[in-house]
Amino acid sequence: MPYQIIVCGGLAPDPLQTLEPVNGAASPGLKNEMMLPGVLDPWASHALYEAANLARQHPGSTVRLVSLAPKAKLQQVLMTVAQKLPFELVALDGPNNGFSDANETGKALGEAIAKIELPMENVLVFGGWESATRGSGVVMQIVAERLGIGDVFLAVDEIKVEEGGSFLVKERVEGGKHMVSRCAAAPAVLAWATGNLAEPPNHPQTGMANMRVIMPSLQKATPTAVGTGMAFASASLPKQVRETRIVKDTPAGEIAREIAEWLKQ
Amino acid sequence: MAATTSPSMPMPTLKTIPGDEIRQLLWRFEDRYDLAMLVQSVRAVARGPVARLVASGGRLSHDWTPEKDALLPEYDAAGITAAYMSPEEGGFIEGPKNFAMALIAFELAWVDAGAATCSLAQHLALSPIHERGTPEQQQRYMSLAAPAPGRKTFRGAFCLTEPIPYVGVETGMLGGKARVAYWPTEEELAAGKEPILEVSKRGRFITNMGFANFVTAAVDTGDERIKSSCMVILEETDEGTYDRGTPTKKLVHQLSSTSDPVFNMKVPASRIIGGYRIEAGKVVPNHDHSSVIEAVFRRTRVGVGLMTSSKLLSAIEPLIRYHRDRFRGSGAVTPGTPRFELGLQQKQDVTHRLLEIWAAGEASASLGFATARLFDELDPLEKTKTAILAAHGIGGGMAEFKALKKRQVEAIEFLDMQDHLESLRPKARYQALAEDTVVQYVILDATANVLCPATKLWNTGYGSHMMREAVSLMGGYGITEDCPGFLSFKWMDTQLEATYEGPEAVQRRQMSVTMTNPVFLAQFRNWIHEMRQVASHDPGTGACTLASAMKLWIWTLDHLQLAKDANGAKLYQSNRQGVTFPMADALCWLLASRAQILDVERLAAEGPNNPALEDGLDGTVQFLRDLCHMQAARAAGEVARICTELVYGYLSHPSWSEPGCGACLSQNDLVSVEALVPGASGFSDETVGEGGVHETKAGPCAVHPGLNDFAKLRAKLEACMTGFQLAKDRAGDSLTKVMIPAALDYPQ
Structure with a gap:
């Protein structure tokens, strides 16, 4: 059965950049954030790769990326993302950073998806379970609520479609274990953890084909105001804890045993 | 004043190092998403597999190793190999490709110029076919060289270097020969059978020879039945010897494959690039080797120039980081102090020298990309110009040269008008000249003939000097293999960039002629x-x-x-x-x-x-x-x-013994003059002392x-x-x- 797969994905600053919180007029932000190169949020990226993989297995499926981000920044990021797999774009031109309000973001994404007016019986909504900016972990639930979708899976690592249209979903739970659920049918919302797929290589031909559709969509990006809805008392980077020990000629098994013991502490 | x-x-200061948005605007491709994607794709290869290979010591061997060979499929997958081809040949970029090639060279050289050369050499091998090949040759080789699923990519090498054992291009001194191995009978010729050529050539320092499936080789005529020199295509499966030779023991660009090959092969005359005709029992190549090479090098040299620019700009970030972090980690330097925060950047000399490197990098990149854009503009004009001249019975060579020279007057007239305010121009005449393809070609061609050698000469020559500055700004760290950004490799590599595809003297020689046009x-x-x-x-x-x-x-x-x-x-x-x-x-x-x-x-x-x-x-x-x-x-x-x-x-320089020197005033003369007109002695430059002795210097001031x-x-x-x-x-x-x-x- 072909699916209509919608992937929600925002932007995050390139992880190699220097990320320094600063207090803005309305809310905190990152120093020089607009000047920093961005990437598609890594959690959303996993969801996108999984979506493309699922679409390949089910001919006739379509992948759409719904993205709430500053249009100009999104365009730059798409120069890489669009080369990786075929998809269409629904762009919302609005603020996107670690201090956006999850409720407002979820609302905007939900409304944008609803506007596509897809028949819900084969819709799967993907997104990141977390975010590399400042994940509240609730955006996808809010999107589900807005769309009236009751089947929501969090921290997903795998989806396996069965004959008849039901599918198994593997979610991460405590203790390094997975919980496997069977969902009878779409629609469903899956907030992805890392999945199992590697980042697809760049393929300019795919990019060229994508961009012919994506660029007009980007030009038509809907200006979207996203209120913060909250006040921030302060913002700071997590403290770095670095305990380095240099070892030489230690067998890998021994290193693994030590790490496992450390984790148990 | x-x-x-x-x-x-108070002036605004630079907040971050210029990113892609800035570069796209500076180099004018913000509307070209095909190129923006190409940049991202090439960058991923450069800063991924290429950088990992360099970091793991991949450069420390002359041989073409499996690890180096593994980069080729990476180039294919990222679209680097196909970027040179048109969409119908398996590529993905429409129109001229000079600017795209320049971007590829720039991005790869950001990490390693040898990797850039490896990619460039594939395009260089195809370039004679692209510029002067017959439609059949273009269709065959461009398509085979475009990566496609399920078949091996056909890779090429360009073989010109003569004469051995030295390394370097001397276009006018070819050593390889083409002879007639078999001349068909009249009946066979009438039936379409071709003469068979025996091509013998030895190459030196030939890039891509470790894996090339075909070679575009320049050879002189070694037979009275072949009228002139030419370039021929040799395939590895052709009859005869296709010996890749021993690896060249070069000291730089180690991620490109270079060796000293030997060829002795029999090929049909249709392998002559650009085709041939038979006149009076002779094979007459449509293009001699120098006309092909001229068309090729004037484009590919731009990419080489940009390699050095890229390296200069790539040095900025590692240098700033090194300067700032220089004293961190020392117990004597505590966080929050200027020494901790700024490190060596407290010293003006450090920042000023780095700025000079940065300015040189920006200027050379601007020049290189401007030249690449110019060639993208020139390419379609050149084709149209050739068609227009052909329609008037002018078919290249000296006849074309003369015809174009006649149009120079109009080109200068156009440029003179262009220099005036729009309201002062004779509109109709200006419009007519603006729309005249040949006139516009003459202008762009004259500019390209200067900008291309200038890019190659200045970017690599002065760039090499500034790259040494970059290494020196890293102190002792700069000359270790651990140096961030591989600066010492980049410095050494600049010497090859200044040399190959025409060393500095060749570029100066060309400019000395073209800049007086x-x-x-x-x-x-x-x-x-x-x-x-x-x-x-x-x-x-x-x-x-x-x-x-x-x-x-x-x-x-x-x-x-x-x-x-x-x-x-x-x-x-x-x-x-x-x-x-x-x-x-x-x-x-x-x-x-x-x-x-x-x-x-x-x-x-x-x-x-x-x-x-x-x-x-x-x-x-x-x-x-x-x-x-x-x-x-x-x-x-x-x-x-x-x-x-x-x-x-x-x-x-004038000397004291010259006749005019007798006019020098003596001290007594000066006193008399001063008595008559106070202050007048100050107007006399030269004086002579007692006994006719002059001031101790070379002679009167010039x-x-x-x-x-x-x-x-x-x-x-x-x-x-x-x-x-x-x-x-x-x-x-x-x-x-x-x-x-x-x-x-x-x-x-």
Whole structure:
């Protein structure tokens, strides 16, 4: 059965950049954030790769990326993302950073998806379970609520479609274990953890084909105001804890045993 | 006189190192998403597999190793290999590809120029076929070389180097030969059977030979039945010897495969690039080897020039990080102190030297990309021009040269009109010339003939010098394999970039001819006005300084073309390279600086249209303008030095024994003169003491009333340097504040 797969994905600053919180007029932000190169949020990226993989297995499926981000920044990021797999774009031109309000973001994404007016019986909504900016972990639930979708899976690592249209979903739970659920049918919302797929290589031909559709969509990006809805008392980077020990000629098994013991502490 | 910028006025500073949005605007491809994607794709290969290979010691072998070979599929997958082809041949970029190739070279060389050369050499092998091949040859080889699923990509090498054992291109001295191995009978010829050629050639330092499936080789005629030299295509499966040879023991560009091959093969005459005809029992190649090579190199040299530019710009971030972090980790330097936060950046010398590297990198990149864009403009014009001339029965060679030369008058007329206000131009005539393809071709061709060798010469020559500066700014760390950004490898590699595809002397020689083309000189005069106009609304760029330097240069050229030395010998002549070559060097400085200023002007004009740049555009533009100002002043200084040396250096110094020296006044004469007209003795330069003894020096001071104009221009130029050191101080301040990434985005 072909699916209509919608992937929600925002932007995050390139992880190699220097990320320094600063207090803005309305809310905190990152120093020089607009000047920093961005990437598609890594959690959303996993969801996108999984979506493309699922679409390949089910001919006739379509992948759409719904993205709430500053249009100009999104365009730059798409120069890489669009080369990786075929998809269409629904762009919302609005603020996107670690201090956006999850409720407002979820609302905007939900409304944008609803506007596509897809028949819900084969819709799967993907997104990141977390975010590399400042994940509240609730955006996808809010999107589900807005769309009236009751089947929501969090921290997903795998989806396996069965004959008849039901599918198994593997979610991460405590203790390094997975919980496997069977969902009878779409629609469903899956907030992805890392999945199992590697980042697809760049393929300019795919990019060229994508961009012919994506660029007009980007030009038509809907200006979207996203209120913060909250006040921030302060913002700071997590403290770095670095305990380095240099070892030489230690067998890998021994290193693994030590790490496992450390984790148990 | 008003200062160009007030030193006390607070200026916006550079917030982050210029990113893709800025570069796209500077180099004018913000609307080309195909190119923006290509950049990202190539960058992923450069800073991924290529960087990992360099970091793991992949450069430490002359051999073409499996690890190096594994880069080729990476190039294929990323679209690097197919970027040269048109969509119908398996590529994905429409239209001319010079700018795309330049971007590929730039991105790969950011990490390793050998990787860039490996990619470039594939395109170089195809280039003779692309530029001059028959439609059948183009269809076969371009398609086979485009990666496609389920088949091996056909890879090529370009074989010209002659004569062995030395390394280097001498187009006019071919050693390889083509002979007729079999001449068909009349009946066979009538039935379409071709002559079979026996091609023998030995190559030296041939790139891609470790894996090439075909070779485009230049050979001379070794048989009276072959009329001229030509280029031929040899395939590895052809009959005969296709010996890849031993690896060249080169010291640089180790991620490209080079060896010294030997070929002795039999191929049909249809392998002659561009085809042939049979006249009077002879094979007559449609193109001799030098005409093919000329068409090829004038394009591919631009990419080589940009490799060095890329390396200079790639050095900035690692150097800033090194300077800032230099003292961190020492127990004696505590966080929060200037020494901890700024490290070596507390010292002005460090920031100023780094700025000079940065300015040189920006200028050379601007020049290289401007040239690549020019070739993209020129390519379609060239094809149309050829068709138009062919329709008039003019089919290349000397006939074409003469026909184009006749059109130079109109080209100059157009350029003169272009220099006037639009309202003052004769509209109909101007429009007619603007739409005349041949006239426009003549203008662009004249410009390209200067910009291409200038890019190759200046970017790699001066770039090599500045790359050494970059290494030295890393201290001892710079000459270790651990040095971030592989700076020492990059420095060594610049020597090859300055050498291959025509060493510096070849570029200077070409410029010494092309820069005196009256069409180029008319264009150049317009550029002086263009720089003055830029200066009028944006004085902080140094455009006025540059315009003054350009004026001095063109005055000097005019002078040298007419002047003679003290012995009566003509100064500006072909074999007087002590005159012509420095003038070519001086011109390069001017062209690079102009290109840099124009790019920053464009950023300032178009940047506000990109909301992503809203935050830091002012600071970025200010910083880049300051770099322009620095570079313009540096260029002006070089031009002033060179021109002065040439204008005065060929005149003989007057001596005390010359007849005119008898007019020197004695001390007694001076006293008498002073008594008559108080103060008049001060107007006398030379005096003679008691017993006719002159002052202790070489002779009377040299005075050249005929060179007053030069002296005025030079004095004006020196005064025009006003403000550039202030620009440097301001940019230095930015350098201590700019935010850099937490880590380099490729391994070390």
